[in-house]
Amino acid sequence: AQTVTQSQPEMSVQEAETVTLSCTYDTSESDYYLFWYKQPPSRQMILVIRQEAYKQQNATENRFSVNFQKAAKSFSLKISDSQLGDAAMYFCAYRMYSSASKIIFGSGTRLSIRP
Amino acid sequence: DTAVSQTPKYLVTQMGNDKSIKCEQNLGHDTMYWYKQDSKKFLKIMFSYNNKELIINETVPNRFSPKSPDKAHLNLHINSLELGDSAVYFCASTGGGRGVSYEQYFGPGTRLTVT
Numbered sequence: 001a002q003t004v005t006q007s008q009p010e011m012s013v014q015e016a017e018t019v020t021l022s023c024t025y026d027t028s029e030s031d032y033y034l035f036w037y038k039q040p041p042s043r044q045m046i047l048v049i050r051q052e053a054y055k056q057q058n059a060t061e062n063r064f065s066v067n068f069q070k071a072a073k074s075f076s077l078k079i080s081d082s083q084l085g086d087a088a089m090y091f092c093a094y095r096m097y098s099s100a101s102k103i104i105f106g107s108g109t110r111l112s113i114r115p
Numbered sequence: 116d117t118a119v120s121q122t123p124k125y126l127v128t129q130m131g132n133d134k135s136i137k138c139e140q141n142l143g144h145d146t147m148y149w150y151k152q153d154s155k156k157f158l159k160i161m162f163s164y165n166n167k168e169l170i171i172n173e174t175v176p177n178r179f180s181p182k183s184p185d186k187a188h189l190n191l192h193i194n195s196l197e198l199g200d201s202a203v204y205f206c207a208s209t210g211g212g213r214g215v216s217y218e219q220y221f222g223p224g225t226r227l228t229v230t
Contacts, residue, residue, distance in 0.1 A: 033217050039156070043203060045221035089156050095209075095217060101146065101170040103209075103219055105158040 002027045004094050006106035013082045014114045020067075021077045021109045023092030031097035034068070034075045039108075040088040048090070051075065053097070079111075087113045118142050121206050121222035128196055129230055135192045136225045138206030146170075147189040148219070149181060150205040158205070164189055193227075201229045 003026045013019035025034070036048040051059045051068050058066050063080045079086055092106040119140045128134055140147065149161040163171035167183040178194045189206060206222040 035218055043224045043226075045205065045207075045219075045224075047218050047220075050218055091158065093219075101163050101165060102160060103148075104160075108156050108158075110156075 002029075002094055002096075002104050004092055004104050004106040006090075006092055006109050008109045009107070010110045010112070012112045012114060013079075015082055015084060017082055018078060018080045019082055019111065021079075021090050021092075021111065023075045023077070023106055025073050025075065025092070025094050025104075027073070027094065027096075029096055033095045033097065034066075035093040035095070036064070036066070036075075036077045037091045037093060037105075038086075038088045039091065040085075045091075049077065082113050084113050084115065087111060118220050119206060119208055119222040121204075121225050123225060124223055125226050125228075127228045127230065130196055130198060132196050133192070133194045134196060134227070135190055136204055136206075136227075138189045138191070138222055140187055140206075140208040140220070140222075142208055142210075142220060143187075144208035144210050144220070145186060146209050147183065147186070148205075148207045148209075149189065149191050150207065152203040152205060152224070154202070162189075162191075196227075196229045198229050201227055203227070 005024045032053045034051045038046045038048045049061045065078045067076045089108045091108045095103045122137045146165045161175045162181045164183045180192045183189045203224045205224045207219040209219045
């Protein structure tokens, strides 16, 4: 069975600095998708970034980028130039390529930004 | 335009009551989900529907009964509410199988409080 592990329950970073959130997963599939979602205090779940496992190039969205290591089954999120609005829960998620029936979420990392 | 909407956003009720939460998506997606997020922010999948058919039922008590009248709607009815049902319930949708709109779009969540 697939699992997603976020080993950092809480992280803190100084405004304008860079922070990396960790995520590891376990699967026997070769094709799949990985996501990072953000949940601010408003509780809305917002997609931050996505990665297709068949792509070797790491995804990037403005200040957000990932380090996707397929062999190590690692999918970390780097936030550059941290802003106060980045404070939120961040969830890593996994989805099989061939089926949308189940998407597995990690337990989340609460990120706080120090002004 | 709201992609995934849920009503109500807040629900306060007493133990033993029956309540429903409604969800609608206007994205043309095939697959819809219900998630429960507990006080520790852990997201647990409850149900998954594909084209009105139940695909996943994750050991949820049978007091919870989802209903999908069409593929744009997935409602959740809860009988005999218990204190432990207090949580935020999220509806989500995704495009379905291989490679089509593969991320999940979430509704705003319904905060259910059982007293």
